[in-house]
Amino acid sequence: MQILTTKEALQQAVAASKQAGQTIGLVPTMGALHAGHASLVRRAVEENDVCFVSVFVNPTQFNNKEDLAKYPRDIERDAALLRSIGASYVFAPTPEEMYTEEEMNSTFSFDFNGLDQVMEGKMRPGHFNGVVQVVSRLFYLVQPDKAYFGEKDYQQLAIIHHMVERSSLSGTFGSLQIVGCPIVREESGLALSSRNERLSAAEKETALGISRTLFASLEWAKEPGASVKEVEHRVVDTINAIEGLEVEYYEIVDQATLLPTDTFEHAIGCVTVYCGPVRLIDNIRYA
Numbered sequence: 001m002q003i004l005t006t007k008e009a010l011q012q013a014v015a016a017s018k019q020a021g022q023t024i025g026l027v028p029t030m031g032a033l034h035a036g037h038a039s040l041v042r043r044a045v046e047e048n049d050v051c052f053v054s055v056f057v058n059p060t061q062f063n064n065k066e067d068l069a070k071y072p073r074d075i076e077r078d079a080a081l082l083r084s085i086g087a088s089y090v091f092a093p094t095p096e097e098m099y100t101e102e103e104m105n106s107t108f109s110f111d112f113n114g115l116d117q118v119m120e121g122k123m124r125p126g127h128f129n130g131v132v133q134v135v136s137r138l139f140y141l142v143q144p145d146k147a148y149f150g151e152k153d154y155q156q157l158a159i160i161h162h163m164v165e166r167s168s169l170s171g172t173f174g175s176l177q178i179v180g181c182p183i184v185r186e187e188s189g190l191a192l193s194s195r196n197e198r199l200s201a202a203e204k205e206t207a208l209g210i211s212r213t214l215f216a217s218l219e220w221a222k223e224p225g226a227s228v229k230e231v232e233h234r235v236v237d238t239i240n241a242i243e244g245l246e247v248e249y250y251e252i253v254d255q256a257t258l259l260p261t262d263t264f265e266h267a268i269g270c271v272t273v274y275c276g277p278v279r280l281i282d283n284i285r286y287a
Contacts, residue, residue, distance in 0.1 A: 005091075026142045031073055033081050033082070108129045118259070120155050132163055136163060149179070150180075152281065155258060185211065190211055217269065217284065228263065250269060250270070251270055268283055
């Protein structure tokens with residue numbers, strides 16, 4: 001496995017793979033890798049001849065400088081994990097390598113077709129502009145056949161799908177296939193997240209209330225006469241009743257459009273909860 005730190009070195013490795021007729025899988029990450037990331041990488045390794053993994057804490061998708069500063073970073077640990085599961089290349093650039101000064105200090109413009117106006121988009125203005133900025137650049141640099149993303153960041157996955165669909169007319173990313181991969185959870189049910197590293201043992205136990213409530217809501221939705229709004233309120237009230245947890249939002253939306261829905265058919269519930277100072281996200285499919 002090789003660690004690449006410049007765009008030039010990355011493009012040379014990509015060119016060599018293309019010349020050899022190899023298929024390329026890409027797993028974009030911000031590091032602090034866990035078993036959830038590992039599941040994406042293993043799938044990319046299995047389904048492609050070469051697997052590229054980016055490890056880059058992207059500053060343009062953070063609208064909270066303190067959150068950016070506290071985001072865990074450990075490239076040596078990440079590289080050891082990636083080497084053990086068969087990744088071919090790790091791309092670990094600096095912000096200055098990825099962006100010009102102008103790009104770092106301006107908002108990337110993109111037509112999200114409204115997907116950025118709900119849930120995370122409302123709470124974190126500009127966040128998805130930064131996500132599309134970095135992911136589109138990685139797609140351009142790596143030219144992958146398949147790119148792998150976790151379904152825990154469901155809204156992000158929907159936006160990446162939208163970006164690739166929009167670009168398909170111009171052929172910018174070729175015939176790129178976006179592969180969504182299921183949420184990986186601890187045995188307790190807690191969704192794996194790099195932010196879990198910031199939780200104390202007691203806070204991790206408290207955070208279990210999030211997934212337990214979401215799974216319970218599957219049964220609440222089946223109760224006679226249950227409505228979407230009633231289940232939404234019950235989820236929020238149940239989580240907020242747990243000391244140490246505070247819901248930022250819980251919305252049951254259509255899986256395709258991310259718009260509010262009044263039916264559980266093709267619906268997904270997306271939640272963001274503060275456990276102490278740590279912001280955690282999760283989701284559950286109702287059908």
